[in-house]
Amino acid sequence: MSNEAKAYQDPGTPEEVSRRAFLARATIFGGTAVALTLAIPLIGSLVPKAQLVEANKGFSPLNKDEFAQLEQSIDKPVKIFFNKAVVNGYLREATDYYVWGIKLTDAELADMRKERPDLFNPQPGAAIDYPVGNLNFVMFSSLCPHLNCKYDWDTGLGAFLCPCHGSQFNKIGVHMKDARGKFIGPAPRGLDPLPFNQEGGTAQVEWIKFAANTPDIVRMSYW
Numbered sequence: 119m120s121n122e123a124k125a126y127q128d129p130g131t132p133e134e135v136s137r138r139a140f141l142a143r144a145t146i147f148g149g150t151a152v153a154l155t156l157a158i159p160l161i162g163s164l165v166p167k168a169q170l171v172e173a174n175k176g177f178s179p180l181n182k183d184e185f186a187q188l189e190q191s192i193d194k195p196v197k198i199f200f201n202k203a204v205v206n207g208y209l210r211e212a213t214d215y216y217v218w219g220i221k222l223t224d225a226e227l228a229d230m231r232k233e234r235p236d237l238f239n240p241q242p243g244a245a246i247d248y249p250v251g252n253l254n255f256v257m258f259s260s261l262c263p264h265l266n267c268k269y270d271w272d273t274g275l276g277a278f279l280c281p282c283h284g285s286q287f288n289k290i291g292v293h294m295k296d297a298r299g300k301f302i303g304p305a306p307r308g309l310d311p312l313p314f315n316q317e318g319g320t321a322q323v324e325w326i327k328f329a330a331n332t333p334d335i336v337r338m339s340y341w
């Protein structure tokens with residue numbers, strides 16, 4: 119074996135060994151400190167602050183003309199746009215949102231109650247503590263319950279289709295299955311209905327953002 123190879127195997131003097139161990143520990147400690155410095159604000163930013171959550175609660179009026187279209191249309195859902203003032207610290211910004219609105223027949227509403235009984239049992243403290251199907255209207259959040267992509271109504275399918283991972287939902291928001299009984303796409307639950315009412319002739323909706331990718335409906339924020 120060459121002298122160079124032997125030198126490589128040489129563990130070195132006790133001082134060199136303890137210096138190397140010290141440097142290794144210092145590197146691990148430094149790396150952990152940097153990772154924590156980056157991770158803590160990131161994790162903090164994912165949890166909405168309580169005062170922001172409260173400040174953004176509340177109903178927003180729906181666009182009158184679009185809502186009038188929905189009142190005429192009972193065979194397919196309609197996209198309804200609205201504007202909401204979102205408070206973020208000192209900032210108050212006008213932000214555009216939309217929901218999918220559907221006017222259901224009594225039979226369809228009865229079907230929805232049967233298929234999705236969890237939505238029709240408003241309990242205090244539950245995520246859905248408001249009546250669903252008020253005046254036969256249902257407003258679905260425009261965010262897919264899988265990873266919050268915006269889904270669309272596919273006229274050919276006669277169903278909602280999410281472009282991101284292919285989840286399909288029927289008109290009453292049920293996560294659809296294929297012919298073998300397997301869910302179409304990875305969504306963990308059906309579409310999320312939002313609070314809706316009509317006051318003084320104006321239709322209004324409350325925007326709620328629910329947690330993505332959980333089987334249960336969990337409120338996250340109001341923007």
Ligand code: FES
Pocket residue numbers: 262263264265266267280281282283284285303304305
């Ligand atoms: S985000 Fe809709 S299926 Fe994944």
